[in-house]
Amino acid sequence: MNRKFKLAPSPSCACGQEDQTAEHILQRCPLLDEERKEVWPSPTPLQTKLYGSRQELEKTTTFITSAGLIV
Numbered sequence: 001m002n003r004k005f006k007l008a009p010s011p012s013c014a015c016g017q018e019d020q021t022a023e024h025i026l027q028r029c030p031l032l033d034e035e036r037k038e039v040w041p042s043p044t045p046l047q048t049k050l051y052g053s054r055q056e057l058e059k060t061t062t063f064i065t066s067a068g069l070i071v
């Protein structure tokens, strides 16, 4: 596994793989696979999830809410 060590403290994700960035949560976090598939049955670019149409943004909000993340 490709682990990075940083001097500054950073909020690492509960999965232990990466920092808890928007990209990690929305695209890659293995802990959220189930929730992600429910909201986006097919792969969706991060750009669409963050800057897409109002409908897309609502999906992103739904995902974040069901993932139990604080926005």
Ligand SMILES: [Zn+2]
Residues within 6 Å of the ligand: 013, 014, 015, 016, 017, 018, 024, 028, 029, 030, 031
């Ligand atoms: Zn994660």
